[in-house]
Amino acid sequence: MDKHSSYLLLFFLILSQAASPTAVTDHRSAYIIHVSPSLQPSTSPTPFHWYSSTLRSLPRHLRHPIGRIIYTYDRVIVGFAAILTGPQAAALRLIPHILAVVPDSPSFPHITHTPSFLHLSPSSGLWPQSSFASSIVIAVLDTGIYPYSRSFIDPDLSAPPTTFHTSCEFQNSSASGRPCSNKLVGAKFYYKGYEAYLGHPIDETRESKSPLDTEGHGTHTASTVAGAVVSGASFLGYAEGEARGIATKARIAAYKICWAEGCFATDVLAGMDAAVSDGANVISLSAGSNGKPPDYFSDPFSIGAFGATRHGVIVSCSAGNSGPGDYTVVNTSPWIMTVGASTVDRDFPADVVLGDGSLYKGVSLYAGADNITTADLPLVYGGDAGSAQCVSGLLNSSVVADKIVLCDRDDNVLVEKGGVVKLAGGAGMILANTKEYGEGVIALPHLIPATMVGASAGNKIRAYISSASSPTATIVFRGTFIGDDPPAPKVAFFSSRGPNYRTPEILKPDVIAPGVNILAAWTRAASPTNLDDIDSRRVDFNIISGTSMACPHVSGIAALLREVYPDWSTAAIKSAIMTTAYNLDNSGEDIKDQATGKKSTPFIHGAGHVDPNKALDPGLVYDAGIDDYLAFLCSINYSKAQISLFTRDGSSVDCSSKTLANPGDLNYPSFSVVFSNLRDVVTYKRTVKNVGDLGCGDLGCRVYNVQISSPPGVDVKVTPSKLVFDSVNQSLSYEITFASIKSTEAATTSRQFGWISWSDGVHKVRSPIAVIWQHSQVSSM
Numbered sequence: 085m086d087k088h089s090s091y092l093l094l095f096f097l098i099l100s101q102a103a104s105p106t107a108v109t110d111h112r113s114a115y116i117i118h119v120s121p122s123l124q125p126s127t128s129p130t131p132f133h134w135y136s137s138t139l140r141s142l143p144r145h146l147r148h149p150i151g152r153i154i155y156t157y158d159r160v161i162v163g164f165a166a167i168l169t170g171p172q173a174a175a176l177r178l179i180p181h182i183l184a185v186v187p188d189s190p191s192f193p194h195i196t197h198t199p200s201f202l203h204l205s206p207s208s209g210l211w212p213q214s215s216f217a218s219s220i221v222i223a224v225l226d227t228g229i230y231p232y233s234r235s236f237i238d239p240d241l242s243a244p245p246t247t248f249h250t251s252c253e254f255q256n257s258s259a260s261g262r263p264c265s266n267k268l269v270g271a272k273f274y275y276k277g278y279e280a281y282l283g284h285p286i287d288e289t290r291e292s293k294s295p296l297d298t299e300g301h302g303t304h305t306a307s308t309v310a311g312a313v314v315s316g317a318s319f320l321g322y323a324e325g326e327a328r329g330i331a332t333k334a335r336i337a338a339y340k341i342c343w344a345e346g347c348f349a350t351d352v353l354a355g356m357d358a359a360v361s362d363g364a365n366v367i368s369l370s371a372g373s374n375g376k377p378p379d380y381f382s383d384p385f386s387i388g389a390f391g392a393t394r395h396g397v398i399v400s401c402s403a404g405n406s407g408p409g410d411y412t413v414v415n416t417s418p419w420i421m422t423v424g425a426s427t428v429d430r431d432f433p434a435d436v437v438l439g440d441g442s443l444y445k446g447v448s449l450y451a452g453a454d455n456i457t458t459a460d461l462p463l464v465y466g467g468d469a470g471s472a473q474c475v476s477g478l479l480n481s482s483v484v485a486d487k488i489v490l491c492d493r494d495d496n497v498l499v500e501k502g503g504v505v506k507l508a509g510g511a512g513m514i515l516a517n518t519k520e521y522g523e524g525v526i527a528l529p530h531l532i533p534a535t536m537v538g539a540s541a542g543n544k545i546r547a548y549i550s551s552a553s554s555p556t557a558t559i560v561f562r563g564t565f566i567g568d569d570p571p572a573p574k575v576a577f578f579s580s581r582g583p584n585y586r587t588p589e590i591l592k593p594d595v596i597a598p599g600v601n602i603l604a605a606w607t608r609a610a611s612p613t614n615l616d617d618i619d620s621r622r623v624d625f626n627i628i629s630g631t632s633m634a635c636p637h638v639s640g641i642a643a644l645l646r647e648v649y650p651d652w653s654t655a656a657i658k659s660a661i662m663t664t665a666y667n668l669d670n671s672g673e674d675i676k677d678q679a680t681g682k683k684s685t686p687f688i689h690g691a692g693h694v695d696p697n698k699a700l701d702p703g704l705v706y707d708a709g710i711d712d713y714l715a716f717l718c719s720i721n722y723s724k725a726q727i728s729l730f731t732r733d734g735s736s737v738d739c740s741s742k743t744l745a746n747p748g749d750l751n752y753p754s755f756s757v758v759f760s761n762l763r764d765v766v767t768y769k770r771t772v773k774n775v776g777d778l779g780c781g782d783l784g785c786r787v788y789n790v791q792i793s794s795p796p797g798v799d800v801k802v803t804p805s806k807l808v809f810d811s812v813n814q815s816l817s818y819e820i821t822f823a824s825i826k827s828t829e830a831a832t833t834s835r836q837f838g839w840i841s842w843s844d845g846v847h848k849v850r851s852p853i854a855v856i857w858q859h860s861q862v863s864s865m
């Protein structure tokens with residue numbers, strides 16, 4: 085009987101496909117379907133049965149081909165992902181237990197010396213106090229991992245915590261090749277949304293359908309967050325020294341969610357769901373949307389992170405590499421730690437010396453030895469040889485042969501230009517910014533002797549080429565340079581900036597961390613440039629830049645703090661990192677913005693640069709939990725249906741009982757104030773919890789006094805201005821009022837900045853203030 089019915093089914097499917105061509109041609113793609121679990125009928129033994137029968141319950145003409153379930157979700161959201169036609173998706177939306185049907189969408193990865201720049205020391209502070217986070221599991225959701233790297237081998241580690249359960253899904257079956265260990269405790273991969281997007285199986289000649297990293301990004305981020313100690317690490321001789329992850333003894337679980345053409349929301353959510361279900365403590369996610377951040381309820385990073393936060397899992401994400409423009413920061417949900425990128429005190433100088441003796445500073449990771457100089461060679465501008473940007477196939481070989489070629493920067497892969505010059509017979513390259521790129525330069529592993537210079541040097545070199553009768557140049561590679569000239573940190577020019585496009589009342593990014601020229605492990609399954617057609621090099625370590633590199637530094641700090649404070653909320657850990665961040669560079673001046681050379685602002689660096697040892701003892705924390713975040717969603721006027729996607733049981737939230745008057749009232753460790761006119765007044769409420777080790781005792785009670793640095797044009801008042809704590813874990817509240825006192829004449833500057841700090845003489849609990857006068861209002865004055 086059963087046999088018969090399955091034959092019948094098969095036969096029927098073939099018939100129906102032949103009879104209705106629309107069923108085969110109708111475009112099918114992946115969707116995320118949120119369901120309300122409280123409505124699961126008792127007749128469905130499992131959620132999967134329920135979701136399958138939901139798909140089978142669609143009207144007859146929408147059943148062929150039947151929707152195919154690719155994932156079920158249970159931790160960060162409740163529901164499933166399925167391959168559906170547009171009409172099937174539309175019909176599902178009308179079913180009462182379906183809360184939302186969201187089309188899949190791609191996002192992208194935001195493409196050592198750093199521990200000592202962070203002042204982490206094995207002998208004192210956060211490292212020894214946290215035992216290097218050895219009982220913490222960090223889930224790295226990225227392009228996979230190269231398990232054979234020395235960074236993922238630590239024979240001294242004992243078995244991982246028993247609360248963590250996962251699998252190791254590499255294809256290598258040889259016993260010696262079994263790559264998981266007490267360090268790399270698991271590796272999984274999520275590709276079904278990606279394949280639905282491709283419309284065909286993954287091309288395994290191009291990427292590996294396994295957790296193996298064939299790109300390098302995931303290996304780099306994983307070793308930054310928790311790589312073991314590797315001495316003598318370097319990239320082709322650059323940055324030689326000891327490489328180690330921030331949470332040096334934490335365990336790594338890799339979840340491959342990003343593929344050659346992006347990271348798809350269905351796969352991202354599957355990875356987050358698995359990481360939470362497996363028992364990870366921290367999720368490090370160096371990826372996000374490109375362009376404006378989606379609404380919180382349709383952004384997989386946002387909604388996934390909300391679910392993770394509910395389970396006490398800290399989610400740290402990159403801010404994006406779309407700077408230096410305004411409103412470019414992504415991953416802006418208040419429950420996410422949003423990390424921008426800054427420079428460290430390490431540089432790879434490679435100077436250009438022209439035939440007239442003038443010298444221009446550049447940077448390079450060209451794989452020559454230290455202190456080498458190219459011969460004095462004829463210099464030509466790409467624009468005089470067929471292509472100013474040195475685009476492939478356009479350079480005239482008879483013009484560039486044996487010369488150094490000046491190429492203008494564009495938005496394409498920059499290392500590729502050296503390959504183009506090489507193919508055309510050129511001997512070297514100067515990559516020069518044009519005006520729109522300003523002075524921000526990146527040290528790159530060029531394929532020929534090459535360096536990169538800023539826009540003003542570029543202009544001077546172009547002028548020299550057009551005026552000299554026989555222009556020449558040499559490039560002097562000076563190796564690795566460590567020191568406080570130029571001062572560090574600076575905010576990287578590419579680091580995405582605020583204001584927060586979705587909710588200007590929440591300051592984003594939250595902090596900055598090292599993200600420029602970061603040395604970390606690389607995969608041997610790809611070249612260091614990812615240009616495998618022209619680059620046959622394989623390396624164990626690579627130096628790359630991006631907010632992707634900054635995020636795992638903060639994920640690592642969060643892991644160290646989680647080890648020390650297992651009971652703290654995710655918000656408390658985030659608060660500790662933010663309120664102890666610093667704002668001065670290593671020359672004692674305000675941190676600068678690499679893009680402009682001017683003083684950076686909280687819209688660019690958030691609370692400032694992370695300071696892990698200080699974060700160990702913050703004094704006070706701004707705590708918050710799921711109820712506060714739901715109140716925040718009410719305060720931004722999300723509908724009941726939208727908010728129900730965040731409540732695990734799909735229940736609706738009664739916003740009238742939620743008390744936030746304004747989204748800026750969320751108990752956040754920073755302040756962003758939006759004035760709608762020149763005489764506006766905004767009041768926020770905050771509550772701080774005393775987590776200092778001293779309550780009332782022989783030494784008296786902890787007394788915190790406020791110090792205020794008002795933004796120009798704003799009167800800031802804090803009441804009360806003194807907080808007296810009687811015990812540990814006690815919470816006290818205060819109100820902060822911002823009054824715009826701008827005169828009409830001063831209305832040309834529409835942003836100002838300041839800070840407040842609570843201090844008991846030992847701790848300084850600092851919060852930045854950013855103020856915007858809404859443009860339309862100001863300009864209409």
Ligand SMILES: *[C@@H]1O[C@H](CO)[C@@H](O)[C@H](O)[C@H]1NC(C)=O
Nearest residue numbers: 232256257258260261262296
């Ligand atoms: C399989 O394991 C061996 C032994 O460690 C290793 O050399 C090889 O690269 C691995 N192959 C793949 C495809 O990971």
Ligand SMILES: *[C@@H]1O[C@H](CO)[C@@H](O)[C@H](O)[C@H]1NC(C)=O
Nearest residue numbers: 454455456457560561562563
């Ligand atoms: C670099 O090399 C030149 C020539 O070989 C030598 O004179 C100079 O001292 C070297 N500089 C450094 C910093 O090693």
Ligand SMILES: *[C@@H]1O[C@H](CO)[C@@H](O)[C@H](O)[C@H]1NC(C)=O
Nearest residue numbers: 469470479480481482483484
């Ligand atoms: C390349 O440059 C040479 C020398 O200036 C010139 O004779 C030739 O026409 C150029 N070729 C092209 C394709 O422009």
Ligand SMILES: *[C@@H]1O[C@H](CO)[C@@H](O)[C@H](O)[C@H]1NC(C)=O
Nearest residue numbers: 650651652653775811812813
């Ligand atoms: C303070 O609260 C934490 C949990 O957040 C708890 O682990 C700790 O024991 C409490 N300390 C005191 C002195 O009550």
Ligand SMILES: *[C@@H]1O[C@H](CO)[C@@H](O)[C@H](O)[C@H]1NC(C)=O
Nearest residue numbers: 587718719720721722746747
């Ligand atoms: C929410 O709606 C209220 C009432 O319509 C309005 O005053 C407020 O500005 C809205 N808030 C946001 C963040 O849109």
